[in-house]
Amino acid sequence: xxxxxxxxxxxxxxxxxxxxxxxxxLVPVSERTRxxxxxxxxxxDYVPNLSARGLRNGRTGVIALALPxxxxxxxxxxAHHIVEVAHEQGWSVQLEETGPDPQREFDLVxxxxxxxxxxxxLNPVALDASAIGVDGNLPPMVMLGEVAQRRxxxxxxxxxxxxxxxxxxxxxxxxxxxxxxxATKTRRTDTAEVRTRGYHRALxxxxxxxxxxxxxxxxxxxxxxxxxxxxxxxxxxxxxxxIFCFTDSIAIGALSVLAAAGxxxxxxxxxAGFDDIDHGQYAVPALTTISFDKRAxxxxxxxxxxxxxxxxxxDPVEVTLPYRLIVRGSSSVS
Amino acid sequence: xxxxxxxxxxxxxxxxxxxxxxxxxLVPVSERTRxxxxxxxxxxDYVPNLSARGLRNGRTGVIALALPxxxxxxxxxxAHHIVEVAHEQGWSVQLEETGPDPQREFDLVxxxxxxxxxxxxLNPVALDASAIGVDGNLPPMVMLGEVAQRRxxxxxxxxxxxxxxxxxxxxxxxxxxxxxxxATKTRRTDTAEVRTRGYHRALxxxxxxxxxxxxxxxxxxxxxxxxxxxxxxxxxxxxxxxIFCFTDSIAIGALSVLAAAGxxxxxxxxxAGFDDIDHGQYAVPALTTISFDKRAxxxxxxxxxxxxxxxxxxDPVEVTLPYRLIVRGSSSVS
DNA sequence: TCCACAGATTACATCGTTGTAATGGCATAC
DNA sequence: GTATGCCATTACAACGATGTAATCTGTGGA
Numbered sequence: 134x135x136x137x138x139x140x141x142x143x144x145x146x147x148x149x150x151x152x153x154x155x156x157x158x159l160v161p162v163s164e165r166t167r168x169x170x171x172x173x174x175x176x177x178d179y180v181p182n183l184s185a186r187g188l189r190n191g192r193t194g195v196i197a198l199a200l201p202x203x204x205x206x207x208x209x210x211x212a213h214h215i216v217e218v219a220h221e222q223g224w225s226v227q228l229e230e231t232g233p234d235p236q237r238e239f240d241l242v243x244x245x246x247x248x249x250x251x252x253x254x255l256n257p258v259a260l261d262a263s264a265i266g267v268d269g270n271l272p273p274m275v276m277l278g279e280v281a282q283r284r285x286x287x288x289x290x291x292x293x294x295x296x297x298x299x300x301x302x303x304x305x306x307x308x309x310x311x312x313x314x315x316a317t318k319t320r321r322t323d324t325a326e327v328r329t330r331g332y333h334r335a336l337x338x339x340x341x342x343x344x345x346x347x348x349x350x351x352x353x354x355x356x357x358x359x360x361x362x363x364x365x366x367x368x369x370x371x372x373x374x375x376i377f378c379f380t381d382s383i384a385i386g387a388l389s390v391l392a393a394a395g396x397x398x399x400x401x402x403x404x405a406g407f408d409d410i411d412h413g414q415y416a417v418p419a420l421t422t423i424s425f426d427k428r429a430x431x432x433x434x435x436x437x438x439x440x441x442x443x444x445x446x447x448d449p450v451e452v453t454l455p456y457r458l459i460v461r462g463s464s465s466v467s
Numbered sequence: 468x469x470x471x472x473x474x475x476x477x478x479x480x481x482x483x484x485x486x487x488x489x490x491x492x493l494v495p496v497s498e499r500t501r502x503x504x505x506x507x508x509x510x511x512d513y514v515p516n517l518s519a520r521g522l523r524n525g526r527t528g529v530i531a532l533a534l535p536x537x538x539x540x541x542x543x544x545x546a547h548h549i550v551e552v553a554h555e556q557g558w559s560v561q562l563e564e565t566g567p568d569p570q571r572e573f574d575l576v577x578x579x580x581x582x583x584x585x586x587x588x589l590n591p592v593a594l595d596a597s598a599i600g601v602d603g604n605l606p607p608m609v610m611l612g613e614v615a616q617r618r619x620x621x622x623x624x625x626x627x628x629x630x631x632x633x634x635x636x637x638x639x640x641x642x643x644x645x646x647x648x649x650a651t652k653t654r655r656t657d658t659a660e661v662r663t664r665g666y667h668r669a670l671x672x673x674x675x676x677x678x679x680x681x682x683x684x685x686x687x688x689x690x691x692x693x694x695x696x697x698x699x700x701x702x703x704x705x706x707x708x709x710i711f712c713f714t715d716s717i718a719i720g721a722l723s724v725l726a727a728a729g730x731x732x733x734x735x736x737x738x739a740g741f742d743d744i745d746h747g748q749y750a751v752p753a754l755t756t757i758s759f760d761k762r763a764x765x766x767x768x769x770x771x772x773x774x775x776x777x778x779x780x781x782d783p784v785e786v787t788l789p790y791r792l793i794v795r796g797s798s799s800v801s
Numbered sequence: 802t803c804c805a806c807a808g809a810t811t812a813c814a815t816c817g818t819t820g821t822a823a824t825g826g827c828a829t830a831c
Numbered sequence: 832g833t834a835t836g837c838c839a840t841t842a843c844a845a846c847g848a849t850g851t852a853a854t855c856t857g858t859g860g861a
Contacts, residue, residue, distance in 0.1 A: 137847055148811050153849055163809060183583040184521035185847035188816050193518060195561070195583070203550060204745065209543030216537060216564050225583070227529070228562045230550050249517040249529070249559070356749035382746075389749035411538065412716075415690035415723035417751040471817055482841050487819055497839060519817035522846050 136177040145173035156181060187249070196438065197250045199229040199238065201258045205355065205382060206410040208256065211277070214431035215254060222435060231258060252438045257323075273441040275434045279323040286437040288430055288452045292324065295407070295423045295456050296331025297338075299377055302421075302458055303403050304339050308374035311336070312347040312366075314359060314387060315379025328379050328407070347373060351383060359386030367394065372402055375464070381406035381413040384420050388463065392417075403464040418462030425456040470511040479507035490515060521583070530772065531584040533563040533575050535592045539689065539716060540744040542590065545611070548765035549588060556769060565592060576608065586772045592656055607775040609768045613657040620771040622764055622786045626658065629741070629757045629790050630665025631672075633711055636755075636792060637737050638673050642708035645670070646681040646700075648693060648721060649713025662713050662741070681707060685717060693720030701728065706736055709798070715740035715747040718754050722797065726751075737798040752796030759790040 138149040138156075145152065147166055154160040155170040156179075162170070173179075187193035198215055200208045216226045227250055231238045238257055252273035257280060275286045303311050313332050317325045329348065336343055351362035359378065363386065378384035384406030391398055398404050398418055406413055409424035433452045441447070472483040472490075479486065481500055488494040489504040490513075496504070507513075521527035532549055534542045550560045561584055565571040572591055586607035591614060609620045637645050647666050651659045663682065670677055685696035693712065697720065712718035718740030725732055732738050732752055740747055743758035767786045775781070 138849090139847080149847090150812085150849070151810060154810085157849085161809075166809085182522070182847050184518050184527060185816090186849080187518035187583075188516070188522050188818090188846090189848050189850085191816075193583070198562075202547065203537075204544050204547035206540055206543065206746070209540065209546075210538045212543075212546075212562070213536065213538035213564065216562050220564070226562050228532075228546070228550050228560050230547065230554070249521075249527070356746060360749060385746055385749050388751055389753065392751040412540070412690060412719055412746055415694065415719050417722055417726040419723065472819090473817080483817090484819070484842085485840060488840085491819085495839075500839080516817050519846090520819080522816090522848090523818045523820085525846075 135182070136179050137182070138179075141170065141173045141177055141179050144177060145170045152179075192251050193249055194223065195225045195227050195250050196252045196254060197227045197229055199231050199253060199255045199257075201231050201233070201256065203228065203230055206412060207380060207382065207408045210410060210427055211256065211430070214428045215434065218428070218431040218435050222439075224435075233258065252442055254434050254438060273438060273445065275438045275441070277430065277434060279327050283451070284449055286441055286450050288433045288437065288454065290423075290425055290454050290456050292327040293331040293334065295458070296328040296377070297335040298331075298458050299405055299407070299421075299423060300332045300335030301339070302460065303375040303377055303405055303464060304335070304341075308403065309339075309341050310344070310347065310371075310373040311341070311375045311377060312349055312373040313377045313379065314349045314351050314363060315354060315383050316348045316350045317352050325379060332377060346370060349376075351379075354380050355382055356386030356389065359383040360390050363387050363390045372396060375403035375405070378404065378406045381408045381410040381420055381422055384422070384463070385412065385416055388416055388418075388420075398463050399465060405464050409459060414461065416463070421461045421464035422459055423456050424459045425454050430454060469516070470513050471516070472513075475504065475507045475511055475513050478511060479504045526585050527583055528557065529559045529561050529584045530586045530588060531561045531563055531575070533565050533572065533587060533589045535565050535567070535590065537562065537564055540746060541714060541716065541742045544744060544761055545590065545764070548762045549768065552762070552765040552769050556773075558769075567592065576605070586776055588768050588772060607772060607779065609772045609775070611764065611768060613661050617785070618783055620775055620784050622767045622771065622788065624757075624759055624788050624790050626661040627665040627668065629792070630662040630711070631669040632665075632792050633739055633741070633755075633757060634666045634669030635673070636794065637709040637711055637739055637798060638669070638675075642737065643673075643675050644678075644681065644705075644707040645675070645709045645711060646683055646707040647711045647713065648683045648685050648697060649688060649717050650682045650684045651686050659713060666711060680704060683710075685713075688714050689716055690720030690723065693717040694724050697721050697724045706730060709737035709739070712738065712740045715742045715744040715754055715756055718756070718797070719746065719750055722750055722752075722754075732797050733799060739798050743793065748795065750797070755795045755798035756793055757790050758793045759788050764788055 138152045141152045142149040147170060151162065151166060152170055154162050155167055183193060196219060198212060200212060203209055203212060212228070219226050238255065254275050254277065256277040275288060278289050279292050280287055300311060313329060315325055316329060333343060349362055349366045351358055376387055378387055384404055387404055388398060391402060396402055405421040407423045409422045413420035413422050433454065437450055437452065472486045475486045476483040481504060485496065485500060486504055488496050489501055517527065530553060532546060534546060537543055537546060546562070553560050563575055565575065572589065575587065576589070588609050588611065590611040605619070609622060612623050613626050614621055634645060647663060649659055650663060667677060683696055683700045685692055710721055712721055718738055721738055722732060725736060730736055739755040741757045743756045747754035747756050767788065771784055771786065
C-alpha cells in the first residue's frame with residue numbers, strides 16, 4: 134500500500150500538515166523537523182496522491198492535447214514538442230484524438246475532461262465558430278494552426294503568405310501549370326482554405342488564370358490519400374509543371390506516384406510540401422517545404438495557456454510564428 | 468462554477484447519493500426519481516469531478532503511455548492505436564516521453580504518476596532487469612517490444628525470427644555482403660540485440676562468415692542518424708549487396724544517402740526496414756519491411772493491462788504477435 | 802519574573818464522490 | 832392489526848492533501 138502524509142507524519146512524529154509543508158516548501162519549516170520529515174519521506178517512499186491534491190486545490194497539473202490524428206508525422210512531431218515543453222514546466226499531457234469527427238472536438242471543449250485537466254491545447258480540424266459559441270464558459274484553451282475563430286488564444290503561421298511564397302517559388306523558370314494537392318471537397322478545413330487562398334493570390338500576381346482542374350482534391354491528408362488522388366488526376370490530365378502539396382505527407386505520396394509513373398522530379402515536375410516533417414528531408418528527392426520552429430510553437434502554446442489560466446478574462450491573444458521556405462531537391466533543377 | 472452532486476441533489480429534491488446512483492447506474496433507482504434527477508443533471512450541466520472520484524475510488528480511468536520519442540513515426544503510430552483503443556474502452560491516456568534517458572523510465576515505473584494513473588504501458592529503450600527489480604511493488608504495467616525482463620506482462624514479436632527471415636530474403640540471388648544498420652555501441656537496446664541475433668542466425672545458416680565491419684553502428688534510430696552513419700560507412704567501405712535497416716526510419720535515411728550517392732536501389736543494392744510505418748510504403752522505392760498489426764498490439768496491451776489490474780498477482784503473460792515480411796521495390800529486382 | 806511577539810506547528814474543516822449501514826415506505830402474509 | 836420482507840433512499844464517513852485559524856515554543860525586553 135502506498136503511504137500517505139499521515140503515515141509519514143506518524144513516522145516523523147509530526148502532524149500531517151507539517152509533512153505537507155515540507156513537501157510543498159511554501160510554509161517555512163525548521164531545519165530540525167525538515168530533516169526528520171525528509172528522512173521519513175524517503176524511508177516510506179512517499180508519493181503525493183495527485184487525485185487528492187487535485188480535489189483539494191482544484192488543479193491537477195494535467196493539460197490535454199487534442200489532435201486530429203497522432204499517426205500523422207506532423208501531429209506526432211507537434212505532440213512530441215508539446216509533451217517535452219510541458220514536462221519541463223511540470224505539466225503532464227493527456228492525449229485526445231479528435232479524428233475526422235467534429236463532435237469529438239466539441240465534446241472536448243465543452244466538458245474539458247471533467248475537471249481532470251486544467252487546460253486544453255487544441256489542433257482543430259473542423260471547429261468552426263458555432264462549436265465554441267454555444268458555451269460562454271470555456272476552459273483555458275489554446276488553438277493551434279489556422280482558425281477562423283478569433284475568440285480564443287491562438288498560435289499559428291501566416292498560411293496565406295507562406296502558400297503564396299511557395300507558389301511563387303515554384304513558378305520560377307516560367308512554370309505556369311502549377312497544381313495544388315490537398316484541396317478538400319467534403320471536409321471543410323480552414324487550413325486548406327487559407328493555403329488555397331495564398332496560391333490564388335500568387336497566381337493573380339503572376340498573371341496566371343486559375344484552372345480548377347489543377348486544384349486537386351484530396352480529403353485524406355496522408356500519403357495514401359494523396360497517392361490515390363494524384364493517380365486519379367494523372368489518369369485524365371497532363372502532367373503539371375509543379376505540384377504544391379498542402380502537407381509533406383501529401384507530398385511524399387505524390388513523390389511515390391510520380392516515381393512509379395516514371396516522371397522525374399524535379400526535371401519533369403517540381404514538388405513541394407508544407408510543415409517540414411523529419412522524413413521530408415530524407416525523401417527521394419528531398420522535399421522543398423515550408424518550415425517553422427515547432428518547438429517554438431509548443432513554447433508559445435504553453436505560454437499562452439498558462440497565462441490564460443492565470444487570467445481567464447483577458448482578451449484573446451494571437452501569436453504568428455515566422456516561417457522559412459526551404460528549397461531542396463524536389464524543386465531545384467540544379 | 469461547476470455544479471456538484473450536491474447542487475443537483477438540491478435541485479431534484481433528493482440526496483447526493485441518489486444522484487450518484489443515477490449517474491453511475493449501479494444501484495437501482497425508481498423510475499420517478501431517476502427522471503427528476505436526470506432533468507436536474509441536464510439543467511445544471513453536471514460533469515463529475517474525476518479528481519474526487521479518483522480519490523474516492525482509488526482509480527482514475529487514466530493510463531500512461533511511455534515511449535522513447537513521439538516524433539518517431541513508429542512510436543507515433545503505436546501511440547495512435549493505443550489512444551484509439553483505450554478511448555473505445557473508456558480510458559484516457561497520459562503521454563510520457565522517456566527519451567534516451569533510462570532514468571525517466573525508472574522514475575515512471577517506480578512512481579507511476581502518483582496515483583493519477585491506474586496503469587502503465589511502457590515501450591522501453593533501455594530498461595533492464597535491475598530497473599524493475601528494485602521495487603517489488605510494481606504498478607499494473609505492460610511492456611511493449613523486446614524485453615529481456617520476464618517478470619512483467621509483455622506484448623511483442625519474435626524479433627529474432629523476423630530478422631532471420633529478412634536476412635534470408637535479402638540473401639536470395641546469391642547476395643553475401645549483407646550489412647545491418649542500427650547496431651548500437653553506446654546505448655544498449657534489447658531490440659538491436661535480438662535483431663542482430665536473428666541476422667547472425669541467418670548468416671550461419673547461409674554459411675556466410677560474419678563481418679564486423681558490416682554491422683554498422685547507428686545509435687540514433689532516425690533518418691538523420693542513419694544518414695550520418697551510412698555516409699561515414701560508405702566513405703571507407705565498398706557498397707554492400709544489401710542493407711537490413713533495423714527500423715523503417717533508418718531505412719528511409721539510408722535510401723536518401725544511397726540516392727544522393729547515385730547508387731540505384733534495388734539494382735545496385737537492396738534495402739529493407741522493420742516496422743512497416745505508413746511512409747515506408749511510399750518511399751522511393753517502396754520499402755521492404757517486417758509488418759505486423761499495430762492495432763492488435765494495442766488491443767493486446769490493453770487487454771493484458773486490464774487483466775493485470777483485476778488480478779495483480781497472476782503470473783506474467785507473454786503475447787507474441789504474428790508478423791509478415793512484405794517485399795516491396797527496395798528489395799525486389801523485378 | 803513576566804509579557805509580548807515572532808515563528809513553527811497543530812487541529813480542524815474542506816474539496817466532491819461514493820461505499821456502508823441504517824432508515825424509510827409499502828405491500829404481502831399472518 | 833401486527834409482523835415480515837423487500838426495495839428505494841438516506842446519513843455518515845472516508846479517500847488524501849492542504850488552507851485557515853488557533854496553539855505552542857522560545858526569545859528578548861521591560
